[in-house]
Amino acid sequence: MATARDAAVRAQGLARRFGDLDAVAGIDLEVEPGEIYGFLGPNGAGKSTVVRMLTTLLAPTAGRAWVGGVDVVERPGDVRFLIGVALQEAGLDKKMTGREVLVTQGRLFGLTRAEIDRRIDELSPILDMPALDRLVGTYSGGMARRLDVAAGLVHNPKVLFLDEPTTGLDPPGRVRVWEEVRRLNEEMGMTLFLTTQYLEEADELADRVGIIDAGKLVAEGTPADLKRSIGIDVITAHIDGDAAAAMDALAGIEGASSVDQFGSEVRVSATNGGRLLSPVALALDRAGVSVRELAMRTPTLDDVFLDVTGHHLKAGAT
Amino acid sequence: MTAITARPAGFFRDVASIAARSVRQLPRDIEFIGPALFIPVFFLIVNVGSLQNVAGFTDIQIDYKAYQLPVAIVFAVTGVTRAQALVLNIQEGYFDRLMLTPVSRRALLLGHMAADFVLVICLSIPVVIVGFIIGVRFPTGPLGVVVFILIAALWGVAYTGIPYAIALKTGNPGAVNSSFMLFFPFAFLTTSYVPVEAMTGWMATIARYNPVTYLLAGLRSLFIEWQWDELGKSLIAIGALALVSQSMSFKALNGRVKQK
Numbered sequence: 220m221a222t223a224r225d226a227a228v229r230a231q232g233l234a235r236r237f238g239d240l241d242a243v244a245g246i247d248l249e250v251e252p253g254e255i256y257g258f259l260g261p262n263g264a265g266k267s268t269v270v271r272m273l274t275t276l277l278a279p280t281a282g283r284a285w286v287g288g289v290d291v292v293e294r295p296g297d298v299r300f301l302i303g304v305a306l307q308e309a310g311l312d313k314k315m316t317g318r319e320v321l322v323t324q325g326r327l328f329g330l331t332r333a334e335i336d337r338r339i340d341e342l343s344p345i346l347d348m349p350a351l352d353r354l355v356g357t358y359s360g361g362m363a364r365r366l367d368v369a370a371g372l373v374h375n376p377k378v379l380f381l382d383e384p385t386t387g388l389d390p391p392g393r394v395r396v397w398e399e400v401r402r403l404n405e406e407m408g409m410t411l412f413l414t415t416q417y418l419e420e421a422d423e424l425a426d427r428v429g430i431i432d433a434g435k436l437v438a439e440g441t442p443a444d445l446k447r448s449i450g451i452d453v454i455t456a457h458i459d460g461d462a463a464a465a466m467d468a469l470a471g472i473e474g475a476s477s478v479d480q481f482g483s484e485v486r487v488s489a490t491n492g493g494r495l496l497s498p499v500a501l502a503l504d505r506a507g508v509s510v511r512e513l514a515m516r517t518p519t520l521d522d523v524f525l526d527v528t529g530h531h532l533k534a535g536a537t
Numbered sequence: 538m539t540a541i542t543a544r545p546a547g548f549f550r551d552v553a554s555i556a557a558r559s560v561r562q563l564p565r566d567i568e569f570i571g572p573a574l575f576i577p578v579f580f581l582i583v584n585v586g587s588l589q590n591v592a593g594f595t596d597i598q599i600d601y602k603a604y605q606l607p608v609a610i611v612f613a614v615t616g617v618t619r620a621q622a623l624v625l626n627i628q629e630g631y632f633d634r635l636m637l638t639p640v641s642r643r644a645l646l647l648g649h650m651a652a653d654f655v656l657v658i659c660l661s662i663p664v665v666i667v668g669f670i671i672g673v674r675f676p677t678g679p680l681g682v683v684v685f686i687l688i689a690a691l692w693g694v695a696y697t698g699i700p701y702a703i704a705l706k707t708g709n710p711g712a713v714n715s716s717f718m719l720f721f722p723f724a725f726l727t728t729s730y731v732p733v734e735a736m737t738g739w740m741a742t743i744a745r746y747n748p749v750t751y752l753l754a755g756l757r758s759l760f761i762e763w764q765w766d767e768l769g770k771s772l773i774a775i776g777a778l779a780l781v782s783q784s785m786s787f788k789a790l791n792g793r794v795k796q797k
Contacts, residue, residue, distance in 0.1 A: 274637060278796035295796065299639045300543045310634035312626055314565045319558065326554040327638040329544035338541060354565070370634065374543035 225288065227252040227378050227410035228273060232282035234434075235268050242268045244434040245282060250412060250427075252377075255404050257425025257442075258414040259520060265434040266414040267307050270382045273412070274304045286378055300328070303376030307383045307414075309367035313356035317346070317366050320355065321373050328374035335373065342369045345399045361392040368396060372403070378410045379403065385420060393420075400424055418520045430524055437527040442520060449518040449526055452492025454499055456485045459509040468506035472498060481525055483511075488518070543639070551641045555648020559619050560655050566622065570660070573617045577664050581609035585671065588730060596734055599760045606668040607756035608729045610685070611749060613664045614657040614693030616720045619649045620700035620713050627708040627793075642794045646701060646786060650694055657693035661686045673760070681759040688771055692752050695775050696720075698782025705789035723749050748774035 228250035235243040243265040250256040260266050271277035273284055275295035284291045287301040311320055318339070325335035339346070345365045347358075355363060368384055381400070385393040401424065403409040415421050421428045422442045430438040430445075438445060458465050465485045469478045474495045477488045489495045492515045503510050525531055546554070563570065589601045597604050626632040635645060665682060675681040700716045707713075726740065727749040733741045744750050755771025758764035 275796065276633060276636060292796065296639055299637060302637070304634075304637045306630065306633060308630045310630035310632075310637075312562075312631040313629065314562050314622070315558065319561065323554055323558050324634075324638065327546055327551060327635070327640045329546040329550075330541060334541045367634075371637075375541045376543070 225252070226250060226285065227254065228256070228284075228286050228412055230269070230273070230282065230284040233269065233272060233279050233284050234281040235265075235272060235277065236280045241434050243272070243279075246431070246434075246436045248429055248436060248439070250378075250410060252410055253404065253408045254426045255400065255411045255413060255424055257421035257428040258412065258431060259416070259418070259421045259425075259428050259524070260414075260431035261416055264431045266416075266431055267382050268434075269431070270304075270306070270380050270412070270414055274302055274380050275299060300374075301377045303371035303374065303379045305364075305368040305371040305379075305381050305384055307386065309363045311355045311363055311367055311370070314354060316354055317351040317358070320366060320370055321351075324370045325373045330374060338373050338375070342372055344402075345369055345395055361388045364388055365392065365396065368399070375407075376409070378412065381411065381413045383414055383416065385415070385417065397424060418524075422520055428520065430520075430527060432524070432528045438523060445520060445523045446518040449488050449522045451490045451517070452488070452495075452515055453518045453522055454487040454489065454492050454496060454513070454515045456487075456499065456503060456510050457512040458483055458485060458503070459511055461508065464506050465503055465508045468502045468508060469499065472502060474498075479526070481529065481531075486522070486525075545639060548641050548644060551644035552648045552651060555635075555640070555644055556651035556655075559622070559649050559652030562619075562622065563652070563656055563659075569621065570656075573613065573660055574663060577609040577613035577660075578667050580612055581605055581664065581667060582671070584608065584730070596732055599757060600673070602668070602671050603673045603760040604757060606665070606673050606760075607685075607689075607753045608724075609664050609668070610661055610689040610756065611692065611724065611752065613660045614689050615696050615723065616700060616717050617657055617660060617693060618653050618697040618700045619656070620697065620704040620716075621710060623649055623701065624704040624708060624710050624713050627704070628710070632793075636794060642790060643787070645794075646705075646790050649701070650697055653697050654690055654694050657690045658686060661689050675759060676761065677759045677763055681763075684768070685756055685759050688752070688756060688768070688775070691772075691775050692778070695779035696723075696782060698779065698784070698786035702782070702785035702789040705786065705793045708793075723747060728753050748778050750774075 226249045230246050230248045233243060233246045246269060258266050268277065272279050273286060273291060275291050275298050278292060286298045289297045289301065291298050321339055322335050325338065346369050347362050350358065350362060355366065364387060368381065371379060385396050388396065400411055404411055413424060425442060427439065427441050428445060429436050462480050462483065462485065466478065466480050469485065469487060474491065475487050475489050479486045487495065487499055496515050500513055521531055584605045585602050665686065699719055700713055703716045704713045726743045727747045728744060733744050736744060751770045751774035755767045758767035
């Protein structure tokens with residue numbers, strides 16, 4: 220196990236309480252240097268609270284955390300030199316131009332004007348360069364979001380925290396941010412701590428994923444390992460009527476590694492789902508269970524989330 | 538090519554960076570600067586027009602236009618701050634972005650105040666020009682004009698601690714807007730219209746404790762001759778206000794920037 224000194228990010232029993240609410244209930248995690256760590260969870264799970272504690276904005280009520288081996292509570296000033304941050308809500312002044320935001324940011328990190336200009340050039344793939352001298356108040360949500368990410372990168376941080384960086388972006392904007400995240404990680408070896416509520420984003424970008432729900436880290440691993448923990452294939456049956464009858468019908472079905480029920484959805488995990496599809500359909504038919512939809516797919520992180528929390532990542536997700 | 542790395546900018550560069558940003562935004566807040574300029578000019582003209590003849594019955598040693606110009610200047614520079622912009626930064630999250638940088642926390646406030654100093658000087662100059670236009674003259678010469686504006690600007694910056702304290706404590710634009718009411722006792726329970734000797738008993742007593750009384754006396758002395766004792770008293774009054782208001786603002790800053 221990496222020590223606090225060599226881990227890029229490390230949390231030990233990190234907790235935050237607001238009144239009677241345990242927003243974060245004792246989290247242990249470790250992010251290796253050069254890793255992209257995806258912190259996946261629904262709204263209100265505690266992702267942003269963890270980020271605010273790791274980035275020195277919020278004090279933990281219990282536990283400790285280090286970034287680049289530096290304690291975030293004891294030496295917050297030193298931590299700030301190491302980190303870049305784009306919080307969930309773009310932290311921009313609408314009466315500044317995009318360039319002024321970046322220049323001010325660079326100056327506060329001790330950069331010369333020449334260095335700032337060089338960084339603006341380097342960040343041009345995610346910036347809307349023609350709009351850089353316009354007031355931020357005239358930017359679209361996506362433009363402001365990308366400027367906010369760029370502002371977190373001006374000083375070339377060692378660890379970049381991105382709190383839901385693509386929320387509110389259109390698909391092309393999202394892809395641009397993804398490409399920049401990959402480039403920062405691959406070309407510059409930057410460590411990225413990325414929170415997201417998008418499964419595909421965590422799947423696409425993260426080397427490892429931590430799944431948080433109700434303030435607790437409920438699963439952690441590479442996306443492939445997490446999905447493998449569910450089984451190779453997943454058969455889902457959306458049924459009308461008696462779910463208990465469906466569970467009885469599928470109990471002990473040969474070749475299934477697990478059978479679970481989540482509301483009107485029954486899920487069968489198997490190493491060879493193709494061979495099991497017909498037996499599942501027949502068993503349900505014989506039991507008189509009305510099946511609305513029967514499908515087979517490889518597991519997703521949502522299956523993992525469902526498995527460890529008992530509910531989907533997003534309400535209404537299937 | 539060498540890698541660019543973050544390093545301490547230094548306290549003065551932090552102050553300069555925040556101040557430069559704040560000053561750059563001044564022309565973009567014309568809706569805020571317009572009234573700040575209109576009100577003192579309006580009061581100057583109306584007060585002179587309505588009270589000039591009445592003032593003849595009091596013991597005022599200078600022309601009433603000159604008597605009123607410091608009042609207009611005090612109106613121009615008091616409570617005119619970037620506190621409103623600061624509170625919007627808090628609401629919109631830009632303050633958090635600044636907090637995520639290694640900027641000196643004191644520089645966050647001092648930078649804004651440096652911009653306020655520029656702002657109140659910019660507001661004072663047109664008011665003094667209006668004063669010249671209506672016939673006010675400085676026997677202390679051009680240096681007297683400069684000292685007049687500088688003392689007013691110092692007062693303005695000393696007062697900013699109050700709106701900044703409210704902005705940082707509440708993070709609420711409405712509360713900052715309401716803080717102008719605190720200016721009323723300062724501005725009116727003093728020698729704005731007549732000398733202390735012409736006031737009724739209770740009003741004279743309050744005026745004697747009001748720092749604006751000494752500020753106005755210092756500014757008005759510049760229309761007579763160099764009176765170092767009056768100027769000294771006005772600087773002491775400014776210092777006393779600064780001590781109280783800036784203690785409040787920096788205490789509020791500490792509360793705002795502390796990890797909670």
